[in-house]
Amino acid sequence: MKAHQIFQEIQPETAQSVFQYLRDEQREVYSASLATLAQNRKLRPVFIQRKPAPQQIEWLVKNIRLKGSDEIAEHVVQLWLMKAHQPVLTDFLDGLGIEHDGEGAADDIPDEIDAKKLKKTVDGLLTKHDPEIVQIYIHVFQLQQPEGWPEIVELIESNPALQFGEPEAPAAEEPAKEEPTKKAPAKKAAAPAEAPVEKEAPVEDEKEAEAEDEELAEEEAADNSEEEAADDSEEETADDSEEEELADNSEKEESP
Secondary structure: OOHHHHHHHOOHHHHHHHHHHHHHHOHHHHHHHHHHHHHHOOOOHHHHHOOOHHHHHHHHHHHHOOHHHHHHHHHHHHHHHHHHOHHHHHHHHHHHOOOOOOOOOOOOOOOOOOHHHHHHHHHHHHHHOOHHHHHHHHHHHHHHOOOOOHHHHHHHHHOHHHOOOOOOOOOOOOOOOOOOOOOOOOOOOOOOOOOOOOOOOOOHHHHHHHHHHHHHHHHHHHHHHHHHHHHHHHHHHHHHHHHHHHHHHHHHHHOO
């Protein structure tokens, strides 16, 4: 799972809290993230910055979920975890015996992880900390290695608390049907099984973002037109004032 997909899966309130924290505590990172996402959508950052804070954050949450925002999404979620939820990181690394800087950053991460020690550590984290934060961190930690760790994959698959999405309800069992006593006809050759159809990635977020970007672009164009008209008006006023001043000076020079 990539970073932008993590933002697709977490609760909207949690995603909003990520950017609210950055706005309150890490303003430079917040501004840089906004500027990068705006440029990715071919919008002027200042146009988003003019909006009220809640609308800025709403726009950021929508756009961080897009595929093209994966790099900035990973940077944002890592920084949020390290700054806002440091105890989760340090407890996890301590439990696995991985050396770190005391703030949750480790330079030397092992290629293999002890499965028993991993399970014990994560079970402790789920008891001690907010399970949703632990869930997010485990998935983010998997990004630290290109293919992740098979031990973590197995742990996620075996522990619903680490899985995103609503658990599927078990299918209801149908009552057994009585077989007819008549002799069954000769069996026909079975038709070849159809290959499973791979589900396409959802495009609702992309379409919604594109539609919103078009509206923002129109608003920005209208805003630019108003600014240009205001600038022209100011220039005309300045020119009129200059002409009046020159005329006054000319009259004074001509008077005896």
